[in-house]
Amino acid sequence: MHQPQTNLAVYAAHPSHSRGRMFDEAGPQFRSDYQRDRDRIVHSSAFRRLEYKTQVFVNHEGDMFRTRLTHSIEVAQIGRSIARALQLNEDLTEAIALAHDLGHTPFGHAGQDVLNACMRDYGGFEHNLQSLRVVDELEEKYAEFRGLNLTFETREGILKHCNLEKAKRLAELGQRFLHKTQPGLEAQLANLADEIAYNNHDVDDGLRAGLITVEQLCEIALFRRQYDEVKRRYPDITGRRMVHEIIRRMINDQVSDLINHSQDNLRTHRPESIDAVRALPQAMICFSAEMDELNLQLKQFLRRQLYHHYRVQRMANKAGRVIRNLFNAFMDETAMLPPEQSRQCRQLEAEQDEQGRARVVADYIAGMTDRYAIIEHDRIFDPSALT
Template identity: 65%
Template sequence: MNHPPLNAPSPLAPYAARDAVSRGRRHPEPPPTYRSEFQRDRDRIIHSTAFRRLEYKTQVFVNHEGDLFRTRLTHSLEVAQIARAIARMLGLNEDLTEAIALAHDLGHTPFGHAGQDALDQCMADYGGFEHNLQSLRVVDHLEAHYAEFDGLNLTFETREGILKHCTAEVAAGLGDVGRRFVDGGQPSLEAQLNNLADEIAYNNHDVDDGLRSGFITLEQLQGITLFREAQAEVNARHPGLDEKRVRHEVIRRMINRLVTDLIESSREAIHRAAPDSLEAVRAQDRPLIRFSPRIREYNLELKGFLRQHLYRHYRVRRMTAKAARVLKALFAAYMEDPALLPPEHERKARRLAAETGEAGRARAVADYLAGMTDRFAIAEYGRLFDPKTLS
């Protein structure tokens, strides 16, 4: 009896990414035997140190605030689940889609966006800091596992999906993966899909965490169309349901509505454009993965609500202010005296400083800080600045 290969792919649409026509890896390697190139990417990401650290990095709430709030790790898994489901319906490459989803936050700082903003301010005179670029830096340079190369040596297509946005000036120094930001054009549909799957996941799960924390309320959310309409359906079908179940039922309906609209609107856009290859997708003047105009407005309404009522809540602001002070103090201390860094990172700081001056030292310090988890950064702050902590 003939059996299909163990890594036989599902049927793909003509415009999907394919291993056979991948633009390859930065360092040539023999092809894998029992898995695809994009499966290899996914496996390397899952086994990376940076991926494990995501378990203790903030989404909105600092890690020690509670055991049930999302972290960067659970967020990445939720993005992957949503993105794979959509990819399957659109005939896209699920393995590439999953690899991009799992890697998209590898460069995120501790303390969420507050950490990124603080580190960007620290790096203002040294090229700035952006977690999207840092994720690419992690997979290209910073992971140190393999004998023959630094980084994870991922395929071009996975790296392209990680680099969601970039200025033309910075992109010019990134080689092939940055060309579309200089010349124009679009990334793969798998990359486009991940951008919106990321939005669906963090918006809706931030609503869940915000309600769980008590920082936002069901009453406040009545002004948000997506939430109001989903809650009306839940109340009609399940009158008298307790608040915990109401919250879950409403959010799952919100996610389902966004996912359904994204599939249907994207199918329509793809049908109209009729791309017959990945290169035809790249030649488009705008993304083909998109919400309908009405749902896009509803999604923007939800994002605006969260920005105003959750991310700017005074208790969240207190957490983010403390986080910023921690990272800024650590950055200043390491820049003033690199000998405070662990030996491996001190050597790197001195090497980069010898190559590019103070900007090199700053980049080495930023790499070290960005790799920290929330609790490690807090502990390191105590070790450097608390007189009671002498070790």
């Protein structure tokens, strides 16, 4: 029999009090329901494909850079550490962290932006909603239901934001956006663990790629104070070891601030259950005002110096053309889709006309890895690639 996590706070998510799954299932014998969610996510085909999806750098640019898969694992690691300190549910936090990018397009945010533009007349595209669509509908593994049939709490954490029109179509899951309530603490935590992971690891990858420099980063307070500490303790340290020592301290600084400030919030408001957390007017898991300002400075630096670097912009522009060309080609001639997508296209088009066709095309493109999207593009547009 599964032994439940025994040190959970009253305001944590307890699997025995879950709001359940869309399709009833017998409970697992040797795992909690949140562990079952985690395991279903890890065994999903969408999770495996994250290995070849861009974080900042396209997969084939080098095997030392983060991918969506390594990023998701890093988010889960940070999330579990914080959950343990706050006596929240580690398994639920891990499940949300591992699933949060399942709907991301190839080529990172550049791919999402272009696919959203292509889908403007058909309901738009947003990777957060697509992640939910993946686990609710697109994964095909089980005999009795579509998707992974995850618990409400995991699905709540995956859906970080949603506009009101779409929230109305999401039944219970959309209620918090309509009524401006909060998600559970594990969902709040996974969102900020994501932020900690990508900000700091984008610094690491940007330095490794030579697109930003230590000298530039020393103008950023969060980096500079850890740089000074590392050089004080290890005066002769240089290179990758120096960068690692700085970044691990930056992560620790942010994690410690998040834990301490969140503990203060919880002591002040004293919620007695996860539903009491949801009813509060503001999130309980958050940074201090000082750390918020330091994080904002770092984000602005990364946007200006890394994400808008001409080499990253060249990649984004090329990636955008691949996505746009694929979308237009499949919309013009659905017979070019593989048999499974062709079947889905006929079915959804019969139900929703052109919007149904567009959604199947978007699902197919969003599920591609970087390299598969490039291969498909060559197959369609390169006369020498006839297969």
